[in-house]
Amino acid sequence: MRLRPTVPFRAAGLWIALAGLAAAPAAAYTPPAGMARVGGGTYAPLYRDADGAGDVAVAPFYLDRTAVTNADFLAFVRANPQWRRSRARRLFAEEGYLSHWAGDLAPGGGAVARQPVVNVSWFAATAYARWRGHRLPTVAEWEVAAMAGTRDADGRGEADFDRRIAAWYGRPRPAVLPAVGQTPANHWGVRDLHGLVFEWTADFNSALASSDSRRAGDADSGAFCGAGAVGAGDFGDYAAFLRSAYRGGLRGRYVVPNLGFRTALDAPARGPR
Amino acid sequence: MTRTLLLLALSTTLAACAPGTSAPDAPTSAPDAPASAEAARPPGPLPDESVYLLDAAWTAHRGDALQLADLRGEPVLMAMVFTNCASACPLIVEDMKALARALPEPDAVRFVLVSLDPARDTLEAMRHFADAHHLTDAWTLLRGTPDDVQMLAALLNVRYRPTPDGQVAHSNLIHILDPDGRLIAQQEGLGTDPAAAVAAVEQALARNG
Numbered sequence: 001m002r003l004r005p006t007v008p009f010r011a012a013g014l015w016i017a018l019a020g021l022a023a024a025p026a027a028a029y030t031p032p033a034g035m036a037r038v039g040g041g042t043y044a045p046l047y048r049d050a051d052g053a054g055d056v057a058v059a060p061f062y063l064d065r066t067a068v069t070n071a072d073f074l075a076f077v078r079a080n081p082q083w084r085r086s087r088a089r090r091l092f093a094e095e096g097y098l099s100h101w102a103g104d105l106a107p108g109g110g111a112v113a114r115q116p117v118v119n120v121s122w123f124a125a126t127a128y129a130r131w132r133g134h135r136l137p138t139v140a141e142w143e144v145a146a147m148a149g150t151r152d153a154d155g156r157g158e159a160d161f162d163r164r165i166a167a168w169y170g171r172p173r174p175a176v177l178p179a180v181g182q183t184p185a186n187h188w189g190v191r192d193l194h195g196l197v198f199e200w201t202a203d204f205n206s207a208l209a210s211s212d213s214r215r216a217g218d219a220d221s222g223a224f225c226g227a228g229a230v231g232a233g234d235f236g237d238y239a240a241f242l243r244s245a246y247r248g249g250l251r252g253r254y255v256v257p258n259l260g261f262r263t264a265l266d267a268p269a270r271g272p273r
Numbered sequence: 274m275t276r277t278l279l280l281l282a283l284s285t286t287l288a289a290c291a292p293g294t295s296a297p298d299a300p301t302s303a304p305d306a307p308a309s310a311e312a313a314r315p316p317g318p319l320p321d322e323s324v325y326l327l328d329a330a331w332t333a334h335r336g337d338a339l340q341l342a343d344l345r346g347e348p349v350l351m352a353m354v355f356t357n358c359a360s361a362c363p364l365i366v367e368d369m370k371a372l373a374r375a376l377p378e379p380d381a382v383r384f385v386l387v388s389l390d391p392a393r394d395t396l397e398a399m400r401h402f403a404d405a406h407h408l409t410d411a412w413t414l415l416r417g418t419p420d421d422v423q424m425l426a427a428l429l430n431v432r433y434r435p436t437p438d439g440q441v442a443h444s445n446l447i448h449i450l451d452p453d454g455r456l457i458a459q460q461e462g463l464g465t466d467p468a469a470a471v472a473a474v475e476q477a478l479a480r481n482g
Contacts, residue, residue, distance in 0.1 A: 054437060089321055089326060090321050090322060091321060091322055091323065091324070091326055091428065092326075122427055123424070123427070126424075202423070203423070203434065205426060205427060205430070205431070205432045205433070206432065206433065206434035207432065207434075208432050208433075208434065208442050208443075208444070251427070251430050252424075252427030252428060252430075253427075253428075
């Protein structure tokens with residue numbers, strides 16, 4: 001489809017990939033600048049299918065260390081005029097798109113260069129990621145990355161892990177967002193997955209809870225094909241529920257003052273066969 | 274402006290639904306009325322809210338290439354399904370037929386099914402589905418790339434994900450698009466009485482009349 005911007009990053013990516021095949025394997029395992037390698041893992045979704053299955057295996061991938069900033073997004077709208085505030089189609093970005101900017105090419109007012117960009121729709125975030133030759137992370141990838149503590153790949157055992165996240169959710173959104181990269185790096189070297197803004201995911205619309213009811217039950221079963229699928233497997237992770245409910249309320253064209261994004265890339269599998 | 278366009282498109286719908294009218298007359302009351310007296314397909318740029326702005330390449334089950342904008346000119350009932358669907362999808366097809374029957378002029382409506390499972394919904398599988406359900410020429414089954422399917426689902430607020438047993442869990446929604454591709458109503462659920470969706474179309478008319 002041609003929402004895709006015109007800058008030939010994809011072609012460049014191909015050559016880099018070909019060069020990577022020819023070069024020493026170690027080079028291929030080095031993440032692109034600004035990205036960290038997340039070693040993969042297992043995402044246990046909040047919903048469970050009737051047979052109890054449902055864990056999603058996540059392959060290693062590269063993830064931006066920090067969220068996309070106003071400065072990053074400015075470069076994108078400079079190169080892709082159709083995504084400027086005054087030009088973006090309302091179909092793909094509702095009223096309020098980049099409303100915190102002073103103008104089409106002027107993050108300003110309250111929007112500082114190093115702040116995460118917010119008030120962007122899923123369509124805009126997807127177009128940005130493609131312009132970079134990247135993609136948005138899936139829910140499973142995002143949650144696996146966000147599961148990491150500062151020490152371990154699964155930080156949920158760390159004493160203050162849940163408490164720190166819950167404390168952030170409990171604080172009102174600051175009038176001026178902080179710059180990216182100020183929260184501690186997690187096990188993978190990724191920052192701000194908790195504590196700054198919510199983030200778009202590629203398949204944000206994969207949670208099959210209706211707008212009226214977010215629990216399993218007969219009330220929903222007529223609305224979805226494969227309807228046994230709604231129903232939580234783990235009631236312990238309150239923060240994950242909150243994120244899931246947040247995603248469940250979104251539509252692709254929505255823009256929200258505390259919703260940004262970061263990009264991802266497939267990573268080569270590591271290690272000799 | 275938006276209101277004007279919606280009204281315009283709906284008048285076109287009505288014109289198309291008027292008995293014995295094969296080519297709708299161009300509405301002339303609105304200042305932006307396209308001069309479409311001779312053409313069944315409204316000319317001019319698509320309105321800003323048209324789903325048909327999604328610039329993606331699809332393949333129809335009969336093998337022809339298609340852009341959504343090619344659907345322009347008639348009201349469309351659209352659903353995103355997959356043909357391997359054991360339970361809900363055949364029911365959606367029946368619901369679409371029932372919904373069309375409840376509209377003023379059922380024969381003016383086109384039906385479009387878009388596959389949520391393009392990997393397995395080959396053209397052959399879609400043709401088999403069309404035969405098995407006795408779908409007429411008014412029906413078009415579409416296959417696209419996973420990225421384009423995801424884009425369209427996001428536009429129509431369809432939620433879906435693969436399940437471990439190889440099915441695709443998805444919203445059961447029938448989308449009603451006006452002749453310019455604007456989403457004017459949605460019917461949710463299975464076996465739903467189409468009266469509410471028909472009323473939504475009429476309300477949209479009343480709001481703009």
